[in-house]
Amino acid sequence: MAALGAVATLLSAVSAATNNTINSQIRLAYAGDNGMYVSWNTFEQLSNPTVHYGLSPHALNKHAFSNLSVTYATSLTYNNHVKLTGLKPDTTYYYLPEHLLHEDATAYSFTTSRPAGDGTPYSIAVVVDLGTMGPQGLTTYAASTTSKNNILKPGEMNTIDSLTKVIDAFDFVWHPGDIAYADYWLKEEIQGFLPNTTVAEGYRVYESILNDFYDEMTPVTSYKPYMVGPGNHESNCDNGGTTDTANNITYTVDICIPGQTNFTGYINHFRMPSAESGGTGNFWYSFDHGMVHYITLDTETDLGHGFIGNDQVGGSEFDNSGPFNATLNAQTTWLEADLKSVDRSKTPWIIVAGHRPWYLSHANASGTICWSCKDVFEPLLIEYGVDLVLSGHSHVYERNAPLNNGVVDPNELDNPSAPWYITNGAAGHYDGLDALQYPLQNYSRFGLDTHNATYGWSKLTFHNCTHMTHEFVASGNGTVLDSATLYKRRKCSLKKRGSHRQQQHHHL
Template identity: 70%
Template sequence: MKKGTVLAALLPLAAAADDDAANSQIRIAYHGDDGMMVSWNTFDHVARPSVFWGRSKEHLVNVASSAVSVTYPTSTTYNNHVLIKGLKPDTTYYYLPAQLNEDVCYEPFNFTTSRKAGDKTPFSVAVVADLGTMGARGLTTSAGTGVSGNNVLKPGEKNTIDSLISNMGGYEFLWHVGDIAYADYWLKEEIQGFLPNTTVEEGYKVYEAILNDFYNEMMPVTASKAYMVGPGNHEANCDNGGTADKAHNMTYDLSICMPGQTNFTGYKNHFRMPSDVSGGTGNFWYSWDSGMAHFIQLDTETDLGHGFVGPDEVGGTEGEGASPVNGKMNAQIKWLEADLESVDRSRTPWIVVGGHRPWYLSHENVTGTICWSCKDVFEPLFLRYGVDLVLSGHAHVYERQAPIADLKIDPRELDNPSSPWYITNGAAGHYDGLDALQSPRQAYSRFGLDTANATYGWSKLTFHNCTHLTHEFVASSDDAVLDTATLYKKRRCVDGGRGGGRW
């Protein structure tokens, strides 16, 4: 939304400003190794969002400010974004946004900046996909009609957000590769009798309440750990949990689509990813370095025949709701090749790619789960530039595959393969959130969990050195590691000059 735009067309923000949105939904994101983006929400527009910061919580002697306080029609909050610059890599800082809820007494928060590229210290990161709201408006011990008992929590069972919070000391940042909050499930939850019915006109309050719940629940993690995100189909378009057509006998009835549900509008308002550092595009495709790894976030929802359903094809609303690709159909692929070409493998030997939709998976493609167009455009570049690991979600299952190239299993498996290693983990959890793997599984499948196992969980990546990378599936219920595997790459662990992106 352009600066100075009149917001008179917005529904009153106070209408849904209840105690569930009382905390400020703080979330941070890396901006290179010398910056951190701080984002938070307020009920009112902030003319000059500001963040006080310093090396100790008693001396917040610095201030960073911006003019970015944005919203969209029917949103119940404004999203404020401030970049803190001039920081040192791998250093802890304390900070406090100036315009927080006056009814809450906040202590200064803290974060640690990204490791400098080339730092060979071992480290771990947490990865999720398809993670939604927990509790009374999301995943809990009950659900509506037609939901499998395997897809709800047992009484007293920890959920994935609980597990991420309790394990914060074990990872450096959280990477969420698409499908965030599942606020567009509001209609599905009402139709199934899980939530009380409301009118179409009042539906935005339910949508925003679910969204606010999620960011509130995540804040213990996202206020101190960089929260790096990518787009999924639930950020892209309006399908109301797949029920819009059933409820209204049409594919997309605009009268039940919140503005935040269409054309990535809510996603673009809530986040500021470091695309300007890497030459990417908004929150859609970008990359960043940390220690011995180069991370790439891709967009599987645009530029490849997905997303932009109905009115989104014409670019949506002006400003924050505008099309991220502006019709440039090869923009992402050209950027990806240039990014991979520029990777210095002597400094960041590992290349890890995240994108929402998979193309290698033991899952029937009845609802477009398998993204063959993604394979067609991305896989040749992954092979050419020696990508090590590809992470995805979308299917609400966990499956670790063998390294694969063009549907062929790499004969060396995890012992110095020349093909990328593929892992899909969409089992983080949300309302009714587990699917089934097909049986028998594909020949390249090495381990799988699905609704039959009634297990939610997240991924943990550990970079030991330049040759060994371990992936673990962590069960949210008890933090047990249910699957672990280590990838070995034969290469020399040396510092030095620019190595180039090609193998």
């Protein structure tokens, strides 16, 4: 309680300065088959966060509330979470949280998940390694160490712009790790991208970057569910090993502030359907949506033998992180049970996402590829016939062939028995894109990197129970630069149901 008192004092001091530049950061997340989490931020703690909702924007005749109004020592806001239950499937609802940070009281809207067994075609958007855009992130200028190829052209759309423009083209956004890149605040200052501040005041810069990102995402996340997973930039700050190349100085001291360590901001900001799927917090969970079973994995901690350490992934950002479940093999035990429980007659597709890849053509493979993830997850993904594995972490795009322990499936995309692997960490942040290693691995089928200087996101379209298409969408102009369709030979008993979905002008 003492910590909350200190936060309250801090909030009262900064709210006047930030109230004109922050919105309520409204975000949605599926909460089981018949529920939806509604989250938003306020400057003061709410005793009973409340959401009003209904089937008409003019009749919000139901309400739900909770006691979840949480924060941490250096946060400038409180995160409020309310779960709506008993909702009809595939139905548009209108809603309005109480105590928003702006005066506009127009109702927002969302559409609940499609029921398992619904064979109606649909698409989703996938982004990884997406940071804030604008003066504190990806923009028309860059740090001195960033390739000029990787800045935005004047008037060019960024990834958030691109998602907002085509928001009615996908059902939800999946973001498996590296959100906002607020932990880069000192690196951005050292490289001359942001003005210098003191370490003691660093939390203001960190929180400002977080708020910028969640504000920018609100036109999307207040309308479409935003399903997230943990990445290394949610784990801990990245400032302890920052190097000032121009002055030949390496900062090796740990200056991480509260909120940057142990996934603190990530834990407070989101509510994912782990309780509904037997998972753990915002770290690993699953959910059904139409003909697909989705699984979010945690590649940062709890890989069967405790949390990741320096000897496993070549980095030090995990030393203060996790594990988040005291039971050995907690995540893999859960994963196997979850995979066993999938009813392939209703959800024939199984799609898995985790932040770190284990198949990639990368020039710095020793610090990028997660061999522990491969050892722990791959046998289960093969055994239970997972169709597609998505990752990021490396800021490139690479579409690979279906692989079984590094061996290309002879059927390629024509009814393979092995999972298909795609890495797309090219959504964009201030530091630009990475380089693939040439020649590409023998399993690589298409790649984009810093030489192409193209930011983009993935669009997955499920046509029916046998065909699924992955597209790389260039954020700048919306063109599709890569497309491939996976075919699985199986019989289907799915039904296309009458939808309660309707086109409406959503609140922006």
